[in-house]
Amino acid sequence: MADLTWRPAPRSRLTAASPPRSPKWRLLPSAAILVLVALTVLVVPLVVELNEQYVDLAVANRPPSAAHLFGTDELGRDVLLRCVYALRVSLTVGLVAAVISAVVGTAVGALAGTVGGWFDRVLMRVVDAIASVPHLLLGIVIVAVLRPSLTAVIISIALTHWLTAARIVRSEVLSLRTRPFIDAAIVGGASRLRVLTRHLLPNVAPQILLATTLMVPHAVWHETALSFLGLGLPPHAASIGNMINDAQRSLLTGGWWMSLAPGLLLIITTLAVSGASGVWRDRLNPKRRTELTW
Amino acid sequence: MTRSIGRLALRRLAFAVPVLLVVSFALFVLAKASPFDPVERYFGVRIIGASPERVAQLRENWGVDEPVVAQYWAWLRHAVTGDLGDSLSLQQPVSEVIGDRLGWTVLLVSAGFTLALLLGLLLGTFAAWRQGTWLDRLITGGCYALEAAPVFWVGLAVLYVFALQLRWLPGGGVTSGSEPVSAGGVAVHMVLPVAVLAISQAPWFVLFVRQNLLESFTQDHVIGARARGLPDHLVVSGHALRTSLLPFLTLLGARLPELITGALLVETVFSWPGIARATVEAALNVDFALLGALTVMATGVVLLGNLLADVLYSLADPRVALDG
Secondary structure, three states: OOOOOOOOOOOOOOOOOOOOOOOOHHHHHHHHHHHHHHHHHHHHHHHHHOOOOOOOOOOOOOOOOOOOOOOEEEOOOOOHHHHHHHHHHHHHHHHHHHHHHHHHHHHHHHHHHHHHHHHHHHHHHHHHHHHHHOOHHHHHHHHHHHHOOHHHHHHHHHHHHHHHHHHHHHHHHHHHHHHHHHHHHOOOOOOHHHHHHHEEEEEHHHHHHHHHHHHHHHHHHHHHHHOOOOOOOOOOOOOOHHHHOOOOOOOOOOHHHHHHHHHHHHHHHHHHHHHHHHHHHHHOOHHHHOOOOO | HHHHHHHHHHHHHHHHHHHHHHHHEEEHHHHHOOOOOOOHHHHHHHHHOOOOHHHHHHHHHOOOOOOHHHHHHHHHHHHHHOOOOOOOOOOOOOHHHHHHHHHHHHHHHHHHHHHHHHHHHHHHHHHOOOOHHHHHHHHHHHHHHHHHOOOOHHHHHHHHHHHOOOOOOOOOOOOOOOOOOOHHHHHHHHHHHHHHHHHHHHHHHHHHHHHHHHHOOOHHHHHHHHHHOOHHHHHHEEEEHHHOOHHHHHHHOOOOHHHHHHHHHHHHOOOOOHHHHHHHHHHHOOOOHHHHHHHHHHHHHHHHHHHHHHHHHHHHHHOOOOOO
């Protein structure tokens, strides 16, 4: 109680979130990485006359060197080359699965939102029920039914990832339905289908596109996890999950480079995708700013 | 108050039962729709030599050709008495397989979850408090990178560094060599898998706590507390953190599916004797009795977690309308 003299408050640390730095800081590096990855993945297989399955036991298990930048795996295959092919496969699977799940999700969400009533309630309870099953487990069940293959993996991802899109589309449709322009269209004699396709869906389209891009990293991740467990693509195919799975054995004998490169590439690519789509989300929906500070 | 919480719990349970029924039935239909025949699987190549009478006898005994609904009903009737059928891949009753392994998974998951929570609260609070400094950037940047990294890759990296290179900790299983299972041995073997599970789950918690704290710094009661001259650490822990932790409770429930997924992968990397190995074996061998039971169980856990999160939320925040 002795110290009653007034002191100026120390510089406050408790401040509200400072305005995020210009989105350019996130967009430019992300976009640059994405363009680079896309170019590599698309152009390299066309230009380079090398086979990513080429086995050369003479150079097996070599650490990174000038000839093999990321080293070679236990069969003497070049890790860098396999990474490029693996990323190509993973991104293709991710994109295709994300698009399919967006289509399914949009259909279900639009149906629930426009029909409404008990139909909506039942449909959404079904969505809730599916959402309660852990993604990867459900994915594993689907792969088990269809036997591991590229198609099985894509279907497995699509069937587990459409829920988010369905929820977004439904809530958007429900809020759009109360807008005057929809009333105007109905008064003007537009059919349900016309209202849906000409007035509702075009207005939901940006949200759907955004949800689809945000789904791509998830889909890639899902594919990688399935492949890692041995339930994904066939073992010889180059995919990030398969490569890391193969590298597990070599890790015990000191071969760190076989799992390092595919993992790092995957992280960089996913960060770039979510970085770029994050900027887009902030522009679409300024209230929910993700506040990235890196 | 307690009565309305009881009502909430009852309503949620009333939702959980049909969900579990629907999920298990859907799994059943999926299993039936697969081109896979359990009788053929049982015989393997020997089916060529087996007499048609014997095959027919087995089909009859197993009820393979009965309608799906009848089979499902039979399964359900046995399931409520605790008999989940036999696992084809592990040659054991399913309930035994789960009983042997569940304890290990629960141990790993609960320890990992607790550690992730602590990390999330500590680092999240710290990052919000020191917002904008290099420390904040380091924490948030690290979180985004970890969010993007596959769990099993992080696991392998940790395994390589701490178990293989530095040799500080054992890298797999729960015992070394032929040692009997002991509390001390298990504790040492737990460190790496628990740590990996925790750091793979922590980023969401860290970012969430940080974001909510930053928002609560602008709220009147926090500004008021600061204006009265309370030191920063008291304002953060006593005023800001309290209100911003409410939504955190819901997040706990929502993160459960991810936690189970993470545990599945971490167990695989560290050869943990939990349910992961059984799940993968079951999937590779199309062992639906086991796979289905595991999936239904995981769903039940998720539903229970959501219920718990809701109850905790309504206990912590009396404003929440329980019947809403």
